[in-house]
Amino acid sequence: MNMKYKVIFTTVIFASVFGIISLTSSQIITMDNYILNIIFLSLVALIIILCFSHTFMQIYQKLDKTWLLFLLLSLTIHFTASYLILFYIKRPLWPFSTTGSSFLLLNNYFIWAKPIDVFVQQLLITLLVTRLAELKLKAKSITTIFIFGFGIIHIFQIFKTNLLVGLGYTLVALIFSVVFPYLILKVKNGSIYNYIIHLGAYTLAALLLWTLF
Numbered sequence: 001m002n003m004k005y006k007v008i009f010t011t012v013i014f015a016s017v018f019g020i021i022s023l024t025s026s027q028i029i030t031m032d033n034y035i036l037n038i039i040f041l042s043l044v045a046l047i048i049i050l051c052f053s054h055t056f057m058q059i060y061q062k063l064d065k066t067w068l069l070f071l072l073l074s075l076t077i078h079f080t081a082s083y084l085i086l087f088y089i090k091r092p093l094w095p096f097s098t099t100g101s102s103f104l105l106l107n108n109y110f111i112w113a114k115p116i117d118v119f120v121q122q123l124l125i126t127l128l129v130t131r132l133a134e135l136k137l138k139a140k141s142i143t144t145i146f147i148f149g150f151g152i153i154h155i156f157q158i159f160k161t162n163l164l165v166g167l168g169y170t171l172v173a174l175i176f177s178v179v180f181p182y183l184i185l186k187v188k189n190g191s192i193y194n195y196i197i198h199l200g201a202y203t204l205a206a207l208l209l210w211t212l213f
Contacts, residue, residue, distance in 0.1 A: 007145075010135070011132075011149055017124060021124075024040065025113075031105070031107060031113075032109075034107070037117075041116040045123060052127055055127065062188065063192065067192045070189070071195065071196070074199055078203045079111065081203045081206070085206055085207055089210045095213075102114055103203075106206055106210065110206070114199070115199055118199045122198060125150070129185060139181060143177065146181055150177050150180075151173045154170045155167075155170045165209070179194075
C-alpha cells in the first residue's frame with residue numbers, strides 16, 4: 001500500500017471511529033443518561049490508550065512537570081464557570097433549538113461528561129496527527145486534512161441550532177483544525193494545551209451565549 005492510500009485509510013478509520021463514538025454517545029445513550037455516557041466515554045478512552053500505549057507513552061515522556069497542573073486548572077475553570085453560570089445567570093429563552101448542543105443546555109452531560117468527551121476526541125486527534133506525521137506528511141498537508149475532516153463537518157451544527165451559532169461553531173472548529181496539529185507537532189505539552197483550549201472553548205461559548213441571550 002503506497003503512502004497516498006495509507007493516508008486515506010488512516011483518515012477514513014479516524015473519521016469512522018470518531019463518528020461511531022459521537023453517535024453512540026449522543027444518539028444511542030443520549031445526553032440524558034450522562035452517567036452512562038461517563039462510563040462509556042471513560043471505557044473508550046481506556047481502550048484507546050491501551051491499544052496505542054506505545055504512542056501515548058512516547059508523548060507522555062516528552063511532557064514536562066507542568067502538564068498535570070495545567071490539566072487540573074482547566075478542569076477547575078470548567079466546573080467553576082459552569083456553577084457560576086447556572087446559579088448567577090438567568091437561563092436564556094433560546095430563539096432556536098438547543099437539541100444536541102450541551103454548551104447551550106449546560107446540562108449534567110456538559111458539566112460532567114463533556115470533559116471526558118473532549119479527552120476522547122483529543123486522543124483520536126493526537127493519534128491521527130502522529131500517524132500522518134509518521135507517513136511523512138508535511139504539517140501543511142495534515143492541516144488541510146483536518147480542515148476538511150474536522151472543521152467543515154461542524155457546519156451541521158446549523159441544523160441543531162441556527163445559522164449564527166452554527167457558523168460560529170464551524171469557524172472555531174476551522175481555527176482549531178489549524179491550531180491542534182501545530183501544537184501536537186511543534187509545541188512541548190502541545191497535546192495538553194489542545195485539551196485545555198478545546199474544553200475551554202466550550203466553557204467560554206456557554207458563558208458568552210448565556211450572557212448575550
